[in-house]
Amino acid sequence: xxxxxxxxxxxxxxxxxxxxxxxxxxxxxxxxxxxxxxxxxxxxxxxxxxxxxxxxxxxxxxxxxxxxxxxxxxxxxxxxxxxxxxxxxxxxxxxxxxxxxxxxxxxxxxxxxxxxxxxxxxxxxxxxxxxxxxxxxxxxxxxxxxxxxxxxxxxxxxxxxxxxxxxxxxxxxxxxxxxxxxxxxxxxxxxxxxxxxxxxxxxxxxxxxxxxxxxxxxxxxxxxxxxxxxxxxxxxxxxxxxxxxxxxxxxxxxxxxxxxxxxxxxxxxxxxxxxxxxxxxxxxxxxxxxxxxxxxxxxxxxxxxxxxxxxxxxxxxxxxxxxxxxxxxxxxxxxxxxxxxxxxxxxxxxxxxxxxxxxxxxxxxxxxxxxxxxxx
Numbered sequence: 192x193x194x195x196x197x198x199x200x201x202x203x204x205x206x207x208x209x210x211x212x213x214x215x216x217x218x219x220x221x222x223x224x225x226x227x228x229x230x231x232x233x234x235x236x237x238x239x240x241x242x243x244x245x246x247x248x249x250x251x252x253x254x255x256x257x258x259x260x261x262x263x264x265x266x267x268x269x270x271x272x273x274x275x276x277x278x279x280x281x282x283x284x285x286x287x288x289x290x291x292x293x294x295x296x297x298x299x300x301x302x303x304x305x306x307x308x309x310x311x312x313x314x315x316x317x318x319x320x321x322x323x324x325x326x327x328x329x330x331x332x333x334x335x336x337x338x339x340x341x342x343x344x345x346x347x348x349x350x351x352x353x354x355x356x357x358x359x360x361x362x363x364x365x366x367x368x369x370x371x372x373x374x375x376x377x378x379x380x381x382x383x384x385x386x387x388x389x390x391x392x393x394x395x396x397x398x399x400x401x402x403x404x405x406x407x408x409x410x411x412x413x414x415x416x417x418x419x420x421x422x423x424x425x426x427x428x429x430x431x432x433x434x435x436x437x438x439x440x441x442x443x444x445x446x447x448x449x450x451x452x453x454x455x456x457x458x459x460x461x462x463x464x465x466x467x468x469x470x471x472x473x474x475x476x477x478x479x480x481x482x483x484x485x486x487x488x489x490x491x492x493x494x495x496x497x498x499x500x501x502x503x504x505x506x507x508x509x510x511x512x513x514x515x516x517x518x519x520x521x522x523x524x525x526x527x528x529x530x531x532x533x534x535x536x537x538x539x540x541x542x543x544x545x546x547x548x549x550x551x552x553x554x555x556x557x558x559x560x561x562x563x564x565x566x567x
Contacts (some may be wrong), residue, residue, distance in 0.1 A: 211517050227544070229536030230551035231499055232486070234526050236478045244421070247391030247452075251382035251463045255355045257282055258377055259370035260348040261290065265378075268362050276381065278356045283378055285370065287349035290342070297342040301335040308332045332401045357383035358459065363418035382463060385456040389420065389432070389469050392447035418452050420461075421468040429454050434471060470517070481519040483553070486534045487512060495525070497533040497540050499548045505533070505540045 263285040270282050308328040314320040353359070370376040417431035432454035433480045443447055452469055454461065461467075487510070488495050495509045510525030526532070533540055534551045 201267075226503060226547045227536065227539045228547045228549060229499065229533045229540050231531040231533050231548040232482065232551050233483065234480050234522075234528055234530050234532060236480055236528055238475060238477045239479050239481050239519070239521060240472050240566045241474045241476055241514045241521070242470050242517055243393065243397070243473050244468055244515055245391045245393060246466055246467045247389040249461050249463050249465045249467060250386060250388040250390055251315070251357070251384055252453075253355055253357065253383040254388050255353075255381045256377055257351060257354065257359075257379040257381060258375050259283075259285065259351060261285060262371050263287075263289070263349065263369070265366050265368050265370060267366060270359055270362075270379075272359065272361045274359060275478055276353045276356065276359050278353055279303070280353045281350050281354055282359070283351040285349040285351065287346060290349055294339070294342040294346045296438040297335070297339040299333070301339045304328070304332040304335040351378060353381060354535065355381055355383055357381045361381050384459050384463070386453050387456045387461045388464070389454060389467060390449070391452075391469055392442075392445065392449055395441040395448055397445050398448055418454075418472075419470040420452075420454055421470060423466060428454070428461070428467075470515075473514075476514075476516075476521070479516075480522040480528070481516050482522060482526070482532050483534050483551075484515075484518050484520055486532050486537075487520055497537060497542070499531045499533060499540075499546060503545045503547060505542050505544050505546055507542050 256300070263431050265283055266286050267284045268282070269284060270276055270280070276282070307326075308331075311325045311328045312321050313323050315322065344497050359379055363377050365369065370378070418433055419431060420428035424430055432452045434450065435453050436451035437448065452471065482496065486496055493509055494512055498506050498508050499504065508525055508530075511523045513521040513523040515521070531548055532548075533548075536546070540546050
């Protein structure tokens with residue numbers, strides 16, 4: 192009797208479990224739960240500006256080394272380290288007493304030479320002095336003029352000026368230090384930071400490929416496109432720049448071509464020596480398929496994307512990628528127009544599961560997160 196009761200209870204439990212499996216929910220998730228929501232884009236053939244993203248390094252627009260032009264003892268530093276200075280601003284003062292004395296002596300010598308010459312010239316007319324004596328007096332006067340000019344320049348150089356406008360670094364010497372003109376003593380360095388250069392290189396083979404594609408008509412010239420900068424933390428720099436230099440030769444040691452771009456830097460946010468990435472246009476391609484870089488996944492077999500079909504089912508599709516177009520990959524193989532590619536929610540979308548596809552809004556990723564409601 193007890194054995195029959197246990198069998199009946201076991202059969203009832205199994206039947207209840209089978210009934211639970213038949214509740215709505217399907218393969219998308221737990222029983223009764225709605226399908227996971229994912230953001231998708233619909234692939235379309237468009238015209239795309241092919242871009243190249245390369246590593247680069249920032250360099251100041253101009254750099255000037257502040258050096259002493261006369262010998263002497265530094266009497267005072269006249270600037271704040273790390274501040275912005277204007278061209279011509281006084282930076283250091285060197286003890287001027289010896290140079291002031293030399294200037295006063297040269298001025299006195301010039302006065303004597305002038306008086307001598309002025310006295311000799313009328314005497315020449317009455318033959319009281321010879322022509323040779325007058326010529327010597329004129330020569331001494333010119334020498335005295337040159338000596339006074341040299342003494343005045345040395346006296347002026349006891350105040351060391353800023354050769355350019357920019358941001359000055361730390362002082363290399365302090366008050367009381369002996370500086371020498373012959374040793375060209377470095378006192379400080381000034382860097383002009385607005386605008387700022389970005390130096391980078393591009394493989395010579397890439398330059399050749401682009402030129403061949405332009406000649407054959409596969410690509411078109413990219414005109415009026417902006418050069419973009421990506422900072423070390425991955426965030427884009429808000430101001431665009433321009434290419435100003437491209438080397439005409441390939442470096443035989445590296446096989447690369449040197450390039451340079453110029454970026455405005457009004458807030459001094461970009462500092463020399465920083466490593467960045469530069470994104471610049473190379474050409475325009477028509478009728479290409481492209482998807483956001485964040486939609487591309489990788490595994491040991493290669494790259495792939497997750498698709499959503501008309502029934503909302505997720506599937507895996509291997510793809511081949513080509514060049515970049517801004518933040519998008521150009522797809523050379525694996526996709527066709529009209530297919531829906533998952534951009535957001537990839538971690539929640541499993542192959543074979545059911546999802547709810549909504550159009551992706553790229554602007555939403557740029558909006559700041561709303562502040563959390565404070566707890567009461």
